Amino acid sequence: MESIWTDSAVPSLRDPLQTDLRTDAAIIGGGLAGILTAYWLKKRGIRAVVLEARQIGSGQTGRTTAKITLQHGLILSRLSDNLGEKTMQGYAAASEAAIRSYEQIVRTENIDCDFTQRTACLYTKQVPEILQREQALAESCGIPAEFRTQSELPFPVAGVLRYENQASFHPLKFLRALADSLEIYENTQILQAEEDILITQRGKIQAKHVIFACHYPFVNFPGLYFARMHQERSYVLALEHTTALQGMYYGIDPDGYSFRPAGRYLLMAGGNHRAGENDAGGAYQELRTAAQCFFPGVAIARQWSAQDCMTPDGIPYIGRFAASTPNWYVATGFGKWGMTASMAAAELITDLICDGESPYAPIFDPGRFTLTASAHAVAAEMAHAVQGLSKGFFHIPQKTLDSLPMGHGGIVEFEGQKAGVYRDEQGEIHVVSARCPHLGCELAWNPDEKSWDCPCHGSRFDFYGNLLDNPAQTGIG
Numbered sequence: 284m285e286s287i288w289t290d291s292a293v294p295s296l297r298d299p300l301q302t303d304l305r306t307d308a309a310i311i312g313g314g315l316a317g318i319l320t321a322y323w324l325k326k327r328g329i330r331a332v333v334l335e336a337r338q339i340g341s342g343q344t345g346r347t348t349a350k351i352t353l354q355h356g357l358i359l360s361r362l363s364d365n366l367g368e369k370t371m372q373g374y375a376a377a378s379e380a381a382i383r384s385y386e387q388i389v390r391t392e393n394i395d396c397d398f399t400q401r402t403a404c405l406y407t408k409q410v411p412e413i414l415q416r417e418q419a420l421a422e423s424c425g426i427p428a429e430f431r432t433q434s435e436l437p438f439p440v441a442g443v444l445r446y447e448n449q450a451s452f453h454p455l456k457f458l459r460a461l462a463d464s465l466e467i468y469e470n471t472q473i474l475q476a477e478e479d480i481l482i483t484q485r486g487k488i489q490a491k492h493v494i495f496a497c498h499y500p501f502v503n504f505p506g507l508y509f510a511r512m513h514q515e516r517s518y519v520l521a522l523e524h525t526t527a528l529q530g531m532y533y534g535i536d537p538d539g540y541s542f543r544p545a546g547r548y549l550l551m552a553g554g555n556h557r558a559g560e561n562d563a564g565g566a567y568q569e570l571r572t573a574a575q576c577f578f579p580g581v582a583i584a585r586q587w588s589a590q591d592c593m594t595p596d597g598i599p600y601i602g603r604f605a606a607s608t609p610n611w612y613v614a615t616g617f618g619k620w621g622m623t624a625s626m627a628a629a630e631l632i633t634d635l636i637c638d639g640e641s642p643y644a645p646i647f648d649p650g651r652f653t654l655t656a657s658a659h660a661v662a663a664e665m666a667h668a669v670q671g672l673s674k675g676f677f678h679i680p681q682k683t684l685d686s687l688p689m690g691h692g693g694i695v696e697f698e699g700q701k702a703g704v705y706r707d708e709q710g711e712i713h714v715v716s717a718r719c720p721h722l723g724c725e726l727a728w729n730p731d732e733k734s735w736d737c738p739c740h741g742s743r744f745d746f747y748g749n750l751l752d753n754p755a756q757t758g759i760g
C-alpha cells in the first residue's frame with residue numbers, strides 16, 4: 284500500500300534520458316539524498332543531473348515517517364562507547380547542522396511542505412538511567428535535552444528525554460518543490476558504471492563526478508558495500524481518531540514504537556526485522572493490536588512498510604566511494620535516520636566536489652572500514668550471505684505446491700526445480716525464480732507484504748517477480 288505522502292504531493296513528470304549527455308556531476312537516484320545533492324551542487328555553480336530509475340521520491344523517501352531530528356535513538360551512548368567523544372560530537376554537530384539547513388531551505392525557497400517545529404522524545408517504560416546518560420552526553424555536545432518522568436503518551440513511562448527545536452515535514456512536498464528547478468531524468472535506470480561513464484538503456488552519461496545516491500549501491504566491486512551493510516524493514520500505520528500528540532516519540536525498549544503526528548493522522552511505526560526474515564509474518568497485526576490497546580476505538584487509515592541500510596557502527600557511509608574510484612561518491616547506510624543524513628550527505632559531498640574537503644568527512648568516511656576494525660561485523664554479514672547462498676543449493680523445500688493455501692507463498696519444487704510460488708486469493712499460482720539476481724541467495728516469502736525478500740542484502744520483488752527494492756537491479760520473472 285502507498286504511504287499517506289503520495290496522496291497530497293503533485294507527482295513530478297520528467298522525461299527519460301533519450302540521448303548521450305555530458306555533465307559535471309551525475310547523481311544516481313532521485314530520493315532525498317540525490318535531490319538535495321543536486322540542489323547544493325547547483326547552488327555552487329556545478330551542473331548536476333539526476334538519473335532516477337522510476338519517479339523521484341518513489342524509493343524509501345516516499346515511505347518514511349519524516350522526522351527531522353538529531354535524536355537518533357541512543358546514538359550518542361553508542362558512539363561514545365564504541366568510537367569516542369570526538370566522533371560522537373562530530374556526528375551530533377552534523378545532525379544539528381542538517382536540521383538548521385532544512386529550516387533555511389524551507390524559508391529561502393519558500394517551500395510549502397508542512398514543516399513544523401516539534402519536540403522529539405525518546406521514551407522508556409523500563410530503565411530511565413539509560414536516558415539520563417544519553418541526556419548527559421547530549422549536553423556534553425552542547426545540545427539541550429530535558430529528562431522527565433511523565434509524558435503525553437497514552438501509557439505510563441519510566442522516563443522521557445526531550446529535544447526541543449526538532450521538526451517534521453511532508454517529504455514528498457519538500458522533495459518535489461526542490462526538484463522543480465533541477466535537471467532530472469525519470470524512468471532512467473543506470474545499468475552500468477565505468478569510471479566517468481554511466482550506461483542507461485537509451486544513452487550514455489559522461490560525468491566528471493558520479494554520486495551513488497541510490498539507497499543501496501548496486502556496484503559490488505570496488506566498495507564491497509554488500510559485505511558491510513544489511514537492510515532492516517519496519518512497518519507503519521496511519522491512525523485516525525487517536526488522542527492528539529504534539530511531540531514525536533521513539534521507544535528505546537525492545538517493545539518500543541515510533542509515533543509522529545501528521546495532520547489528521549498519527550503515524551505509528553515498529554515491527555522491525557532484518558529484511559528477508561519475516562517468514563512468520565504478523566508485523567502489521569502486532570502494530571494494530573498495540574494501537575487498539577493504546578487508543579481504543581482507533582481507525583487504521585493506511586499501512587505501509589519501508590527499509591533502510593544499517594552499518595555496523597551506526598554511522599552512514601558518506602564520501603568517496605572507494606580509493607580506486609576518486610571521482611565516485613556515495614551516500615548510504617542511513618540507519619532509518621535518512622532525513623538528517625541525506626542533508627549531511629548532500630552538503631558533505633558538495634564540499635568534497637567543490638573544495639576537496641569537508642569538516643565532517645572523517646566521521647562519515649566510507650573508507651573508515653578496514654578488515655581488522657570491522658572484522659566481526661563483516662564476518663557476521665558474510666555468514667548471513669553464506670547461509671542464504673547455501674540454502675539456495677542444499678535446502679530441500681519444506682512445502683509442496685499442493686500444500687500452499689490461497690493467499691500464501693513459499694519455496695516449493697515446481698516442474699523439477701526449486702521455485703517461489705504464490706497462490707493468490709483466487710487460486711491462481713504465480714511462479715518466480717527462488718534465487719536473488721544480486722548475488723544468488725535464496726529468497727524468502729514475506730507474508731505481510733506478499734513479496735519475495737532476500738535475507739542476504741535485502742533486495743525485494745513482488746509476487747509477479749518485479750523488482751521492488753535494490754541492490755538487485757532486475758526482476759525475477
Ligand SMILES: Cc1cc2nc3c(=O)[nH]c(=O)nc-3n(C[C@H](O)[C@H](O)[C@H](O)COP(=O)(O)OP(=O)(O)OC[C@H]3O[C@@H](n4cnc5c(N)ncnc54)[C@H](O)[C@@H]3O)c2cc1C
Pocket residue numbers: 311312313314315316317334335336337338339340341342343344345346347348349350351352471472473474496497498501515516517518519552588589590591614615617618619620621622623624625753756
Ligand atoms: C519505516 C521507516 C521510517 C523512517 N522514518 C524516518 C524518519 O522519521 N526520519 C529520518 O530521518 N529517517 C527515517 N527513515 C529513513 C529514511 O526514510 C531513509 O533513510 C531515506 O528516505 C533514504 O533516502 P535515499 O535518498 O537514500 O533513498 P531513496 O529514497 O530510496 O532513493 C533512492 C532512489 O534511487 C533510485 N535508484 C536505485 N537504483 C537506481 C539505478 N540503478 N539507477 C537510477 N536510480 C536508481 C530508486 O528508484 C530511488 O528512487 C525511515 C526509514 C524507514 C524504513
Ligand code: FES
Pocket residue numbers: 509719720721722723724737738739740741742753754755
Ligand atoms: S540482495 Fe544480495 S543476494 Fe539478494
